[in-house]
Amino acid sequence: MTKEIPLLTVDNLSISFADNHIVKNISFQLERGKTLAIVGESGAGKSLLAQSILQLLPYPHAHHPTGEITLGGEALVGKGDAVLEAIRGNKVGMIFQEPMTSLNPLHTVQKQIAETLLIHKGMVGKQAMQRTLELLTLVGIDSPETRLSAYPHELSGGQRQRxxxxMALANDPELLIADEPTTALDVTIQKQIxxxxxxxxxxLNMGILLITHDLHIVKSIADDVLVMRDGxxxxxxxxxxxxxxxxxxxTKLLLDAIPTGEMLPLEEPELLLTASNINVSFPLRKNFFGKVSHSLDAVKNVSLQVHKGETLAIVGESGSGKSTLAQAILQLTKSRGKVVFLGEQIDAIDHARLxxxxxxxxxxxQDPFASLSPRLCVGDIIAEGIEVHQPDLTPQQVQDKVMATLERVGLDKHSASRYPHQFSGGQRQRISIARALILNPELIVLDEPTSALDRSIQKQILALLLSLQEERSLSYLFISHDLSVVRAISHRVLxxxxxxxxxxxxxxxxxxxxxxxxxxxxxxSALL
Incomplete structure (x- = not known):
């Protein structure tokens, strides 16, 4: 009896850009109906490896010094466009990491799914419409008929991912490549996906190549695991x-980076902040006279307390009002209700005092790259707040404070003269923490501060936050959908x-x- 040919074989594959060897001598096999997870930190080469299977790299700038990729016995490396186009979206489907940037913002859901049906199956008109509805039903879209004319920006993150x-499953592929398919999704949506x-x-007896840095997902869905580092x-x-x-x-380091442990409740904590009956509404529609006729109640009668040295976590799905509540407490969003901080009612004071x-x-x-000015060097970014709040300091005193704060968050003094784009995601988050820390705050709101980070980097940031809290009796309002992180860092949960x-x-x-x-x-749903 002859042995069945593996669905996918990658043999001694290397990827180079110009003379730089990025991925080196990778070999693995994937059987039909099985899932292989590829894990590793950012920059390990996981996505490059996935894209090379469909030959999506920027050739000829990118090239393969060694190796071969075989799909069902057919070699792919160096094949012409005609061969590859027959495979892409047909035999092999791919789910990209960020659906908002992968979907065409100018085309409706129907048009984008129908396009792949037309190219590979020649389906048009009523037949294509019927198949599109079948697919939307298959992936769990409610009332699919109402979504056909929707554009990507009109859908939630979970709907866009679906x-x-x-699209990836439109032609019943033999292989599905899923590149971080659940990174930005709530735990309930993640579990559904x-x-x-x-x-x-x-x-479909389909093979799945799953790229992820979330080991909870690997443990729940994979059959085999390939760990990568530095290509x-x-x-x-x-x-x-x-x-x-x-x-x-x-590998042990990655496994050890899964957040564990719980914080013990504080003994006789001192009250720092009280928010009472917070309400936030956003106008949706106004009548002829300019009065609001329809509004969205984003936060409804929420009351909470935060104590000195305490972490209060706020959890819930996207759209539950977590970030809006935090912004209302900070007086960054118009709201109704009472907020008392350090004994002072801050919703009733004048702008200068606030x-x-x-x-x-x-x-x-959540996203330090978007919140750090690309035009300012790191030293100026961190100094900006202290120059506003402590204008009497000399330039040398400001610089000394910046250097001391950089050192405290684990960055060297040379970082001050560099720009945000020159740092990794974890380093940029340290810069964001330094910017907040230099003002010696009593309370820091942390809005999804680790959601986009690798587990190992996430662990470092959490260790830094806990260390700073113990050292300075800092209080945190911690917003997250990652419940393993919440469990490890919070005293109380809302x-x-x-x-x-x-x-x-x-x-x-x-x-x-x-x-x-x-x-x-x-x-x-959190796969804890």
Whole structure:
């Protein structure tokens, strides 16, 4: 009996750009109906490897000094456009990491899915429409008929990701390449997407090549795992063997980077901030006379307290009102309700007094690259706040404070003269923390500060935040959808849904004795 040919074979493959060897001597096989996860930190070469399978790299600037890629016995490296176009979107589907940038903003959902049906199946008109509706139903889009004419910006993150999956599956591919398919999604949507991929794999006997840095996902869906670092294979094992008995130190480091542990409640904490009956509404429509006729209630009668040296986590799905609530507390969004900080009612004070208090209320945003000015060097970015709030300091005193703060967040003094684009994601987040820290705040709002970071970098940032908290008795309002991170860093947790608090308590109470069904669903979806 002859052995079945593997669906995908990558043999001794290298990728170079000009004379720089980026990926070196990679070999693996993927069987039909199986999932191979490729893991590693940013810059390991995972996405380059995935793109090379479809020959999507910028050839000839990119080239393969060694190796071959074989799909069902057919060699792909160096093949012409006619061969590759017959494979792309037909035998091999690909889900890209960021659907908003991968989907055409000028075309409707129907047109984008129908395009691949036309190219590979020759489907048009009613037949293409019927198949498009089948695909939208298959990937779990509610009322698919109403989504055919929608544009990408009119859909949620989870819906856009489902549209990407529908496009990738349009022609029943033999191989699906999924590049970080759930990175920016809520845990409930993430669980739905993974369950969908698994059920489609069983139905189509499809091979899945999954690229991710989330080891919770790897543990739940993969059959085999390939660990990459600096363009090379570090370890290649069956999933269970890799998690139970990792052979290499780097693999152990990745596994050890999964956040663990819980914070103990503070004893007799001192009250720092109280927010009472916070409400935020956004106008949706006005009548002829300019009065608001329809509005969205984004935050509804929310009350909370934050104590000195405490981390209060706010969790919930996208659109639940987490960030809006934080902005209302910081007086960055118009709201109704009472906010008392350091004994002063800050929603009722004048602008000049509020500006002085802002030094004590700081925020670190989710995307440091977007929140750091590309025109300023790091030293100027960090100094900007202190020059506003402490104008009497001499230039030398400002520089000394900047250098000391950079050192405290783990960056060297030479970083001050460089620009944000010259740093990694983890380093940019350290810069954002330094910018907030230099003003010696009492409370820092952390809005998804680790969601886009590798687990190992995430662990470093969390360790830094915990160290700073212990050293300075800092308080954090920590917004996140990553419940393993929340569990590791927070003293208390507040759960939001549709603008309201549905449950709150100590971290132990929420994670081990949750009362509300919604909280239980969030926890079960988090793959903890």
């Amino acid at each position: 549209i990407m999956i529908a 993974l369950a969908l991929l698994k059920s489609l794999q069983q139905r 090379e294979i570090v370890e290649y094992q069956a999933k269970q063997a890799l998690f139970d008995t990792p052979k290499q130190d780097y 500006q002085k208090l802002r030094a004590k209320l700081q925020i670190v945003f 759960v939001m849904k549709s603008g309201e608090i549905i449950e709150q308590g100590t971290t132990d109470e929420i994670f081990n004795k949750a009362q509300q069904e919604y909280t239980q669903i969030l926890l079960s």
